[in-house]
Amino acid sequence: xxxxxxxxxxxxxxxxxxxxxxxxxxxxxxxxxxxxxxxxxxxxxxxxxxxxxxxxxxxxxxxxxxxxxxxxxxxxxxxxxxxxxxxxxxxxxxxxxxxxxxxxxxxxxxxxxxxxxxxxxxxxxxxxxxxxxxxxxxxxxxxxxxxxxxxxxxxxxxxxxxxxxxxxxxxxxxxxxxxxxxxxxxxxxxxxxxxxxxxxxxxxxxxxxxxxxxxxxxxxxxxxxxxxxxxxxxxxxxxxxxxxxxxxxxxxxxxxxxxxxxxxxxx
Amino acid sequence: xxxxxxxxxxxxxxxxxxxxxxxxxxxxxxxxxxxxxxxxxxxxxxxxxxxxxxxxxxxxxxxxxxxxxxxxxxxxxxxxxxxxxxxxxxxxxxxxxxxxxxxxxxxxxxxxxxxxxxxxxxxxxxxxxxxxxxxxxxxxxxxxxxxxxxxxxxxxxxxxxxxxxxxxxxxxxxxxxxxxxxxxxxxxxxxxxxxxxxxxxxxxxxxxxxxxxxxxxxxxxxxxxxxxxxxxxxxxxxxxxxxxxxxxxxxxxxxxxxxxxxxxxxxxxxxxxxxxxxxxxxxxxxxxxxxxxxxxxxxxxxxxxxxxxxxxxxxxxxxxxxxxxxxxxxxxxxxxxxxxxxxxxxxxxxxxxxxxxxxxxxxxxxxxxxxxxxxxxxxxxxxxxxxxxxxxxxxxxxxxxxxx
Ligand SMILES: Cc1ncc(COP(=O)(O)O)c(C=O)c1O
Numbered sequence: 308x309x310x311x312x313x314x315x316x317x318x319x320x321x322x323x324x325x326x327x328x329x330x331x332x333x334x335x336x337x338x339x340x341x342x343x344x345x346x347x348x349x350x351x352x353x354x355x356x357x358x359x360x361x362x363x364x365x366x367x368x369x370x371x372x373x374x375x376x377x378x379x380x381x382x383x384x385x386x387x388x389x390x391x392x393x394x395x396x397x398x399x400x401x402x403x404x405x406x407x408x409x410x411x412x413x414x415x416x417x418x419x420x421x422x423x424x425x426x427x428x429x430x431x432x433x434x435x436x437x438x439x440x441x442x443x444x445x446x447x448x449x450x451x452x453x454x455x456x457x458x459x460x461x462x463x464x465x466x467x468x469x470x471x472x473x474x475x476x477x478x479x480x481x482x483x484x485x486x487x488x489x490x491x492x493x494x495x496x497x498x499x500x501x502x503x504x505x506x507x508x509x510x511x512x513x514x515x516x517x518x519x520x521x522x523x524x525x526x527x528x529x530x531x532x533x534x535x536x537x538x539x540x541x542x543x544x545x546x547x548x549x550x551x552x553x554x555x556x557x558x559x560x561x562x563x564x565x566x567x568x569x570x571x572x573x574x
Numbered sequence: 575x576x577x578x579x580x581x582x583x584x585x586x587x588x589x590x591x592x593x594x595x596x597x598x599x600x601x602x603x604x605x606x607x608x609x610x611x612x613x614x615x616x617x618x619x620x621x622x623x624x625x626x627x628x629x630x631x632x633x634x635x636x637x638x639x640x641x642x643x644x645x646x647x648x649x650x651x652x653x654x655x656x657x658x659x660x661x662x663x664x665x666x667x668x669x670x671x672x673x674x675x676x677x678x679x680x681x682x683x684x685x686x687x688x689x690x691x692x693x694x695x696x697x698x699x700x701x702x703x704x705x706x707x708x709x710x711x712x713x714x715x716x717x718x719x720x721x722x723x724x725x726x727x728x729x730x731x732x733x734x735x736x737x738x739x740x741x742x743x744x745x746x747x748x749x750x751x752x753x754x755x756x757x758x759x760x761x762x763x764x765x766x767x768x769x770x771x772x773x774x775x776x777x778x779x780x781x782x783x784x785x786x787x788x789x790x791x792x793x794x795x796x797x798x799x800x801x802x803x804x805x806x807x808x809x810x811x812x813x814x815x816x817x818x819x820x821x822x823x824x825x826x827x828x829x830x831x832x833x834x835x836x837x838x839x840x841x842x843x844x845x846x847x848x849x850x851x852x853x854x855x856x857x858x859x860x861x862x863x864x865x866x867x868x869x870x871x872x873x874x875x876x877x878x879x880x881x882x883x884x885x886x887x888x889x890x891x892x893x894x895x896x897x898x899x900x901x902x903x904x905x906x907x908x909x910x911x912x913x914x915x916x917x918x919x920x921x922x923x924x925x926x927x928x929x930x931x932x933x934x935x936x937x938x939x940x941x942x943x944x945x946x947x948x949x950x951x952x953x954x955x956x957x958x959x960x961x962x963x964x965x966x967x968x969x970x971x972x973x974x975x976x977x978x
Contacts (some may be wrong), residue, residue, distance in 0.1 A: 412876030
């Protein structure tokens, strides 16, 4: 069984909510990323979304845009991400890792070459922000053949018909984008999220995880009541931005923030 | 091998031009694009919609634009006769308004109170601010900070028209970054905002509808050629940034196999230097950006390259997906003109014909200078003069060391 499915099965048995942090790989520099991943797991991460830096992150707000710029200044590219995941797997063979990013770096590498290397490195899933299922005819099967799961987004604007298509193609979990906007945007409305998730549950057996707008223990716990998982990105990445000159301070801060969310979710 | 007649049946139902095009967007925008596609497909062949579009083009834009025989310049070049399709004479001074008139009608139908656009040279921004003023819509224009600097006149023009101009500081601070930021705005305000994309790029259905709205120039040029030349021209030339003025001219001629077509990209310092904005001529790899698959300048890791061109409107690392297909099937020859050649052509047309072209359009003229002398005086070339050069006076003055 894929590590992602395994993890959700375990969480379900325990009656717990998945906590899914996102970090841009290579930020503030490539040598820190694996250490951050371990720190996140220690603080209670169930799955790690590892962002592939891209020059034109159209769906991201300023916080993750700047993270991409920092990572790209050091030349971080897919081959480095594979090396990071390989190194992470030397110590951690259980925590699922999802690569999240934009299609162009993958197109440039070639679908097969990408999938081969991702599988060999120990990646479990791939979320390509700008590739809806309609465009994934070719890529989806290439991933599937190597046991890599395709994770798709669902948005507040997604029609029921589209949600049906997406859940038919999706694996692992559905990533529900909590608001119309880019990453790092302001507030979320839990009642609205709940209202959107209800019809999705009828369409799909996949765990529903909610991202965009989760900032602290309170928002995580509120969303955790209506979803199988919460995804947190910009708040963590913002800590990296605040400590670029003192990288040693980053991991403890990441652990504090994620730890607070873990506690709030499990309370 | 694709037959040229097949090219008139593109894109397919999912917005693909062969392997190119498509709808590569984050999920939040899928709904808005489906809605736009539905609206447009319903109106496309609706005679009332077409009549309204034609009426606006005639009475607001001032169409048809003339096909002007540049006799003196043709004589000086000593070869084929050069005819200029005078899109510079349109209201607001470029071909861009053909598209914004069309999309404004769609925006009106959508009932959304706000429009946004990206702009490079500022011509599309001006054309958008213009239709927004006319319809009483709120208008925000995203423009790379570098372009805000080099196209100051157009920035103030947009502001006079009531638009908010938002300088974009991210990335290379040019057109592609403006488009990123416009997409971010759209994703945030999709319920209230209509995005007027300015070229034949972006996610489906934009490449199709921007082409359709611009094709009026090609239809006119075809008719005018038959009337004024007595036959179809031997060649067409247009500059290619995203490629909307080029497709607008070329599309109605696509099945006329005797008509050669040349798309002129921005050669910058020279394609061989790597400092250019010529994905087709420079043999860029395939890639995905801004919602479509096309030829895209990017490095080995798939990061989009910075581009270089004297002309803000062509300073873009990709190209409309239909051009990518037309390159593959060989319907159009893509070439590049470098900054130096472009400035020469700019000055030459101004001196010899009293017509000051936009620096974008001067790319097409620069290639006309190369092509015409290789042809006979009884042969004919139609060049798309996509815009007028007033907006570029400050750029040229600066190169001349003159402070205005
Ligand atoms: C006068 C003029 N011509 C051409 C272009 C390039 O656009 P396209 O390649 O879509 O025609 C621009 C863009 O700003 C322009 O202002």
